[in-house]
Amino acid sequence: MSKLSGTKKKIYDASVKLFAEKGYKATTVREIAKVVGIQQSAIYNHFKNKEAILDEIIDNLSNSHLINLFEDKEPKEIYKKGKSLLKQVSNMFKLISYDTKTDLLFRFMMQELFNNERLRIFYNEEFYQKNVKKLSIVFFMMMQDEMIESMDPLVLANEFFSPLFFYQLQIVRLKADNKSTAVAATLFEKHTDFFWDRIRIKNEKKDQLF
């Protein structure tokens, strides 16, 4: 992940945590230093200023699991997996919601989304567009292969993506209040089941009931 070491890494990690929990503006350099266990001024030996820490975190988001829903595999390699591929993507969202490092990055992203233009660019291009486009290619191939019904692949990709995002936000929000996430967590799988069942082309040989 981030190629930082020693104190700089500690500062980085503490900042991610505090920025995610309280927001960038509300977090003080003194607090970060306290978590790390050094004096406030020592921070400046590792980062030019507070904003440089923020920039470093945003730069590193691209290396996080936040955006790799497909584990770098190409659509044509994987589309044939059908429902189990969707299950896998859905499960990635769930994993991110529970992974104690990546959930902080997600929370940080949502926390600062409206305060930082670079972050919005990341959100839009890397988190949203890239994944939705990849999804729509997968769906397009599934349509060609007559696994699912034909329709606008991009609309379909958005319809699959958006509930997963929402449920992830639900989980992270619930965790902020130490509330149970059990019910929300089941929605990831229920979404995939519901979704796949509505778009797949039923096998006539098995479903010949009429």
Next chain:
Amino acid sequence: MSKLSGTKKKIYDASVKLFAEKGYKATTVREIAKVVGIQQSAIYNHFKNKEAILDEIIDNLSNSHLINLFEDKEPKEIYKKGKSLLKQVSNMFKLISYDTKTDLLFRFMMQELFNNERLRIFYNEEFYQKNVKKLSIVFFMMMQDEMIESMDPLVLANEFFSPLFFYQLQIVRLKADNKSTAVAATLFEKHTDFFWDRIRIKNEKKDQLF
């Protein structure tokens, strides 16, 4: 809406705008006063302190259009409208995204969601739970009436609600960068079309193709 008048109302409105755009913490009392056109200290004749403004805004969220997706009508009165009811709910989300007052409240809510427990309670109970529950009752009645397929109504309600929320967030985010929202705006209707078409029970008299 809010029953404030004169300067107090101006302070309130300016605060909503600034809190939504920059966040509560990053907004200074001086800035608010500047927008209103008074001296910073004059704020304190109307509000005890900065936090009191925040509290007032959160208190008033319940009176906003943010949560009234059904215009206060009861499920049994409206469920028979079928798809056009869903269209109406979907359209409410779209209207909120574009209404220049309510979109600020939505942005404010998302902006401060992780920084304010009272706001999270509002989000959960009034914005999410209340609407999803009402939706699930509507879907349940539609199932009873054999308008749509039978399944878990709560899951269905979540599946209908979550994309609308996501598209709303998309629009508000795009507007923050003055980007075009045209494509995102079409997704509200496409969602309803897609969704309804997948759950409705087809009329045998019309669809007798086999």
Next chain:
DNA sequence: GTCTATACAGAGATAGAC
């Protein structure tokens, strides 16, 4: 109710000894 003036605290950042 608004103004000017000011108190007070907190935060970011730098200087220089070790």
Next chain:
DNA sequence: GTCTATCTCTGTATAGAC
């Protein structure tokens, strides 16, 4: 690289005249 000390600025809030 870390420490103590300190500077400077900014922001919230209050006092008191008008």
